[in-house]
Amino acid sequence: MGKVTGFMEYKRQSQHTRDPGERIKDWDDYTIPLTEEEVQEQGARCMDCGVPTCHTGMEIENGTSGCPVYHLIPEWNDLVYRGQWREALKKEHEMNNFPEFTGYTCPAPCEGACVLGINEPPVAIRTVERSIIDKGFAEGWVQPKPPKQRTGKHVAVVGSGPAGLAAADQLNKAGHNVTVYERDDRPGGLLTYGIPEAKLPYHIVERRIQLLKDEGITFVTNTKIGEDITADKLREDNDAVILCTGATQHRDIPAEGSHLNGVHYAMDFLHSNTKSLLDSDYEDGEYISAEGKNVVVIGGGDTGTDCIATSMRHGCKNLTQFDIYRKRGDERDVEANPWPQWPIVHRDEYGHKEAAAVFGKDPRAYGVMTTRFVGDDDGNLKEVHTVEVESKKEKDGRRIRKEIPGTEQVWPAELVFLAIGFSGPEQSLIEQFGVETTDWSTVKAEHEDYRTNVDGVFSAGDMRRGQSLVVWAINEGRGVARECDRYLMGSTVLP
Structure with a gap:
């Protein structure tokens, strides 16, 4: 699939991005599409794999490997390389009703299972996927197709x-x-x-x-x-x-003071922000504003990153994200985390880059557990207390977190967003x-x-x-x- 020698000739190139320090001034898409020629080169990197694993979704060690909708990835990569965009769009829609949703938001477990990714940067599958559907809408190829007859059900x-x-x-x-x-x-x-x-x-x-x-x-x-x-x-x-x-159903944090004014669930923050933005461009004031405040985001996943990006656009005074895990390496541990598992490595996501551009450093604090929230006399949050933790494996195989004495710390905060998932x-x-x-x-x-x-x-x-x-x-x-x-x-x- 693709150009036979494409994976040797072309380097991986995903979506370009706007300058992190500039894009926080608006709510426009932070990415910049590749040119058609660039996308075709990415399609050309797809190898003629004997047994492609990118398109077969499965769960390995509680993580997703490959594409759960069984996207016909090698086929539409080849079609894009050959300039047959409309045929690529048809192939995309065969297995995925909404390639734009995955193209914009999916962490791309397909790329983690790419055969080329064993020893080279994987094919930029998500970039090609998004480029196909964006072109499809731009060219007017995506049109309503009502059913010809109804069942009465x-x-x-x-x-x-x-x-x-x-x-x-x-x-x-x-x-x-x-x-x-x-x-x-x-x-x-x-x-x-x-x-x-x-x-x-x-x-x-x-x-x-x-x-x-x-x-x-x-x-x-x-x-x-x-x-x-x-x-x-x-x-x-x-x-x-x-x-x-x-x-x-929000997952609560077992820490004293979580009832204080200023402690919010991440989704309440994100929901109110988008609704107010779409309804009135913030004129109604019906949102949680991070402007001028010290913000702490608890949770290291995608939702936490979205809270960072939103807070940066509000103009927060300072921002820290607590990650319960220690900082990961830049390369996967091939023994504990072998291909085709999703690579567990350090990643700088869009929100992290934006915070770093403004505050000069990675906003994350690693291996940190919140112990309590402290407020003022009026019940408003003023600081967060933490301790560093390390993961220990018990004899029965269970992993537990143990506090590290002497690592206690106090963080000033008027806003905390709990991004620790749902129960x-x-x-x-x-x-x-x-x-x-x-x-x-x-x-x-x-x-x-x-x-x-x-x-x-x-x-x-x-x-x-x-x-x-x-x-x-x-x-x-x-x-x-x-x-x-x-x-x-x-x-x-x-x-």
């Missing part, structure tokens, strides 16, 4: 994140009448309100939503199933119901539908089957599997649509 999809959208799209293609319910005022779930504009501009989500509407899908926003419409009513009005509300889905809707749950509070339904214990009720995405990647949500949305179609029709043509 009605399906309700609860939740409009990537799993719900993928399920709705597939079921609509099969000819069913699909209504998507969303409790927020805009569809998209965390794609809309959980990822900053600079990383995933809302118009990218909005144009796909409009396409789905033009194809016949109905969206009902500002509606809480279980409150505005009961579970019984929804089941009565539909032939099947799919629950895809995500895993949005599972919210339970009120689950209880009203009467579906069984697992020991981890997720909906009990097998992967590739998706049926709950309640007849005609299915579940997929983070609500079923727990907090995960956008690409896994699309995988599950496609899968639950297939099984729902089989339930409705007795057989299915959906993949």
Whole structure:
């Protein structure tokens, strides 16, 4: 695939980026697209692998390896190299309903499983993927394709994140009448309100939503199933119901003072920021502002990075991110973390680079655990107390963290954002539908089957599997649509 000697002739090149110190002055996309010629060179780096592993998603050691939607990566890399962009777009859409969502947000486990990546920088797969879909929309190749006939069956999809959208799209293609319910005022779930504009501009989500509407899908926003419409009513009005509300139950931090004013969940910060930005360009003041404040972000993942980027655009006074893990090396540990596992290495993400550009250093403090929050007499946060920790392996194989005496530290802070993940889905809707749950509070339904214990009720995405990647949500949305179609029709043509 690609040019036979391309991997030897061309160096890896991912998306260009705008200057970190300049881009924090606005909410525009922080990346700059490659030229067509540059993208074609990246496609040319794809090798004619005997057994390509980039496109086969699997979980190894609790991490994702390869692409969970089984993207036809070698095929569209080759087509791009040959300048056959429209054919590449068709191949992209065969396995992924929303390549723009993954192209903008996915950490690209496909690249971690790239054969070239064993001893060279891997193919810039995500860059090629995004370039294909961006060109497809720019050229007007992505057009509504409503089904030619309807089955007369009605399906309700609860939740409009990537799993719900993928399920709705597939079921609509099969000819069913699909209504998507969303409790927020805009569809998209965390794609809309959980990822900053600079990383995933809302118009990218909005144009796909409009396409789905033009194809016949109905969206009902500002509606809480279980409150505005009961579970019984929804089941009565539909032939099947799919629950895809995500895993949005915040994980708390076991530290004294977490109730203080100024301690917020990361998603509350990101949600209010984007809503106020889209609604009024901040004129309504309905958001948590980091302007002029000392900010601490607790949690080292993507959500924490998004909190950094947002705080930098607000104009925070100072910023520190606490990472419970020690700083990783620049190269993978080939014994503990071999290919094709996702490489566990040190990464400087877009928010880190922005903070470093302003404050002159990496904003992260590694191996740090929060012990308590301290406030003033009015209950407002003023400082965070921490201690350094190290991970120790017990005789039974368990790993525990032990505090290192003498490493206690006090950090001034008026704002803290808790970006330590989610504990599972919210339970009120689950209880009203009467579906069984697992020991981890997720909906009990097998992967590739998706049926709950309640007849005609299915579940997929983070609500079923727990907090995960956008690409896994699309995988599950496609899968639950297939099984729902089989339930409705007795057989299915959906993949």
